[in-house]
Amino acid sequence: MKIGCPKEIKPQEFRVGMTPNAAREAVDHGHQVLIETGAGAGAGFDDAAYVAAGAKIAGTASEIFAAADMIVKVKEPQAAERAMLREGQLLFTYLHLAPDPEQTHDLIASGATCIAYETVTDAQGGLPLLAPMSEVAGRLAPQVGAWTLQKANGGRGVLMGGVPGVGPAQVVVIGGGVVGTHAARIAAGMGADVTVLDRSLPRLRYLDDVFGRQFRTGYSSAGLLAEHLERADMVIGAVLIPGAAAPKLVSRAQLAGMKHGAALVDVAIDQGGCFETSRATTHQDPIYEVDGIMHYCVANMPGAVARTSTIALGNATMPFMLALADKGWKQACQDDPHLLNGLNVHAGKLTYFAVGKALGIDVVSPQLALKE
């Protein structure tokens, strides 16, 4: 198979879909790998490293899209990339379709087969291709939140750990999955007073067992969340209903009851965000203010630490990328129902129910798509 990896074109996105090590494995499996020149530079991988791994370098993205049977990327394809996708081509990347009708319609119209990293599952009920980036974004969230809390950035002027004689910042994390757990660990490590709210009692039990001394847990009812909002210096949004639009858990009206200059970090923004007042921002212009509350809503947070993120993502995607290349998407998805759960679009049809529900588009089951 011809595998193509273009340079990411989303603003300030420095990750790359394939590391030289991933390229080497694909070449060892008998595949041809085509990398756009400079694609790995932002993550510290130059063209020579890919050539040494047996890949070929292409001068433009259009050469890659024209030649490749499978495109491996990081971020959802931007409009210019969507225009280059074609019928029968396989796209393997993050998509986040539920909050993005424009992209969804373009992918359906392209006739391509699109497998979304974020909806591939594993036998433990996890999301193995979202998890590494959730680990990164979770660990970054208190760091960017602490920066947002600084006075010069519009924040409240509160130091996470306080100092002797002055108490720490109050941090509430909504959603205690991968993002939430990593965010809570780092915020607690910075000395903040941290509470994690979740709706899953088994998850709260696990967090209490493992991290009981580092942070508190609470059941995420509307009432308990409202109490926490009033005393919070920082709120980290980390909820997920896989594939679906994020539930709006904090209304605009509730901002009035919060402390002036508090920071909201909405990591769930890539699924539409869990605060009513969230709108996606970029690394170039990451924060904005609504009713005296500072919002940080960058939808590709891991891009800020592109080298760590690229290697972590590549570790997780490699076995799936190789299965798709070795067997073709149909056989690979027939053999692995968890990979089939990643199928979002195939041959002009949407194949993921939560996206269809969010956007009001008819869905064909992925099992039916396999039989076509």
Ligand SMILES: NC(=O)C1=CN([C@@H]2O[C@H](COP(=O)(O)OP(=O)(O)OC[C@H]3O[C@@H](n4cnc5c(N)ncnc54)[C@H](O)[C@@H]3O)[C@@H](O)[C@H]2O)C=CC1
């Ligand atoms: N902005 C960015 O750059 C990035 C964003 N993300 C996003 O972060 C979000 C969280 O991802 P993960 O932690 O991997 O998901 P996860 O599935 O590990 O955790 C989500 C948690 O939310 C909980 N939850 C669901 N509804 C809730 C509610 N109403 N109240 C409280 N808790 C609730 C679930 O029980 C679960 O424990 C996703 O939207 C993901 O796409 C992930 C990586 C990067």
Ligand SMILES: CC(=O)C(=O)O
């Ligand atoms: C998960 C995701 O959207 C990202 O890493 O950018």
Ligand SMILES: [Mg+2]
């Ligand atoms: Mg994202």
